[in-house]
Amino acid sequence: MTSESLTDLGDALRRLASEPVLLVASDYDGTIAPLVDDPSDAVADRESSAALKRLGRADHTYAALISGRSLADLELASGLGDIVRLIGSHGSEFDVGFTKDLDPERAELRNALVDETFRICARTAGRVEEKPAGVAFHLRNVDEAGRAAALSALAEGPQTWEGVHTRSGHDVLELTITSTNKGHALERLRAEVGATAVLFIGDDDTDEDALVTLTGPDVGIRVGPGESAAHFRVESPDEVSRILALLSELRSDWLTGAGLQPLQHHSILSDQRTAAIVNPQGRIVWLCVPRIDSGAVFAELLGGQAAGAFSIGPLDGSAPVAQQYRPGSMILETRFPEFTVTDYMDVSGSRAQELAGRTDLLRVIEGTGQAMIEYSPRLDFGRVPTSLVTTPNGVRIQSAIEPLVLHCSGEGWSGHEWKLVSYGPNQSARAVVDLLRGPVVLELRAGTDSLDDHPRPEYDRQSDTHRFWTDRSDPLELPESAREVIRRAAITLQALQHGPTGALVSSVSTSLPEYLGGVRNWDMRYCRIRDAALSCRALAELGSVQEGRRLLDWLQKVILVRPETDRLAPVYLVTGRHLPPEAEITGLAGYGGARPVRVGNGADLQVQLDLYGQVLELVETLRQRGEVLTLKDWRLVEKLVISVAHRWREPDHGVWEIRRVPRHYVHSKVHCWMAVDRGIRIARQFCDRAPDTWLALRTEIAEDVLANGWSEKRQSFTAAYDGSDLDVGALSVGLSGLIPADDPRFAATVDAVRRELLTGGTVYTSHSDDGLPGRRHGVHLATSWLIDALLLTGRRDEAKELFAILRSRVGATGILTAQVDPMEERALGNIPMAYSHAGFIFNALHLQ
Structure with missing residues (x-):
């Protein structure tokens, strides 16, 4: 070769x-x-x-x-x-003895074929091999005359029989009764x-x-x-x-998982309508268009190279020397030895709020030397064959339902052209550009088939995009410690908000595993009301209330138009509609072989009662930060408290969305109490007084939790009323204010969580059987809860130590995943995980 x-x-x-x-x-x-x-x-x-x-x-x-x-x-x-x-x-022959099942006529034909072949070839030096379905005549040691005579006799004899099939190979002729x-x-x-x-x-x-x-x-x-x-x-x-x-x-x-790119070292790009994931080498390995929960056109993160990516790099394959965001923005710079790639999604003008607007992802290459570009889109997670057509200034996809084009411009592009490379039913486009001629601008346009030049210079669009993000990040009230890391966490949460609707998604990815090689893989590209409210509350605590305001407006549209508010789903599409049925993308191998890769999420059919408390905690936080509540806001508060009154006695699936028979989880009951408590606080400000029924309901739920959630035997609050297993969610009893921070029962529960669930600087949610194969790992949000609980109970040094470990698990560009395997120090779960960033922000603020 x-x-x-x-x-x-x-x-x-x-x-x-x-x-x-x-x-x-x-x-x-x-x-x-x-x-x-x-x-x-x-x-x-x-x-x-x-x-x-x-x-x-x-x-x-x-x-x-x-x-x-x-x-x-x-x-x-x-x-x-x-x-x-x-x-x-x-x-x-798939099984020995298959010829026993031959009917008598075919068995007779086979025997006659064997006998006749032996007779014809008996006078040669060849070897006749009897086989279950026929016979093989080996010609390696047969002279030319003998070979010719035998082959002629076979051709005029058995090979002419009906039902006999012939195959020729290396010095062998095989006759068989099977086709x-x-x-x-x-x-x-x-x-x-x-x-x-x-x-x-x-x-x-x-x-x-x-x-x-x-x-x-x-x-x-x-x-x-x-x-x-x-x-x-x-x-x-x-x-x-x-x-x-x-x-x-x-x-x-x-x-x-050897050679896998660490998840925490990936980065994201966002235009608040969809998002891309960029790996440490500057490859775009994940992008869904036109919306964040649409099918992916780049899915290498979950399916390897065959699932599509968009790469730019040196011809010699050398790695980047640095990768970082431009301060305060979502503009990512990947520096190679001779050139820099600047990536961003254009949010100039009002693009972030345009429901049916276009997504433009720009990649600007500047420097010296030569760069190899490989553009490999794969439609619908690679399930649809992708054929490309090149033009002097770009690449089109043939027969795509959603138009997608790559526009090429800049002084460095002049005179270059694409070469198409086929991989089975798919095509990729490659080009080598000489940057000494000048910069190259690659613009991936979703939602249009136009390859016309953009009317505005790229530099102006980049400046507007930078200003869009810094206008949101500069006013943040940041803690002195971990200042820039917290700023990045806040920007990440802002990037997860869907601009046209105000919904905030839990992550931009699906099915990044909680256990490498296992089945704990979930689609988190949706608005989970709990996660969204928690994230917006973290931003509000940093002084940015607009995200929470917009989420409440979205919630009002989702909730107030539905008469069955007490049957609120825990998760919705960003449009406010219910999710499609959970399904699997069988053609994707999964990150590190973790399958299945899922789209949709069965959790939308679960009961999760804690979401009411998170929403009303957000409303109360916005009120405390000076946001003026409207009559619509008050109607929302009323409906949610009434829903809690109707449902708080029901079992549910809990904060961790356990796919087993519902239980009376302590965390869920506490959040029902919190919903009523925060509703009472809001009522006293909005209406001067709270309904007596709400006061009674708050007392009733608290008494129920204290009576059924505390275990004298294990000296802690438990996961649920019906067992003695421990869950980190039990910390909510003190974190919510249901009992004072100095209550001995809260201190004992903190001790139990630290003793039983804290391993390697991370906190496991529980060690009880959740019905799924594979190991659980530490959850960053659970770690944040323990940090806050340690602070509340006066154990500041322990909290600081644990926070330092959590901070060390933030990726090079500020990304936190959902979980970590502390034994292998491997980040796990979807990226970026909204609740991980929210918990991290709360920790930094509470430590200050």
């Missing part, structure tokens, strides 16, 4: 290694074993055998041999039948295991039946000479062994 083809094959193997379900299949003779005169002497290469075994044992990975040998012979020769799927007789071939076998095997991609290695013409079936992300390799449909060619089984060993290593690394 040439060095270029070796590089291409390496890229192909890396793509295969990140497929959700991988099938690796090969012939035996001539691929993993050498071709020899006597097939009984063919021994599989030890390295190939070991690699196939490793692949066969790996999760979501299957290995198979599809050979012309009989199944029994293949099993004896390979010794791999315990781990690798074996299929014999060119795809006819199946290796292609049929590979397709059947693909369907059985649900493979999303296949690697097939063959060396013979009979292997072409399998190679021609390959499509999409599949890869075919031909060993030796001959016309072939394979994508790559190697010379010998020795090269096959190296390929299988490399693929085994790549697959293992991918499944175990």
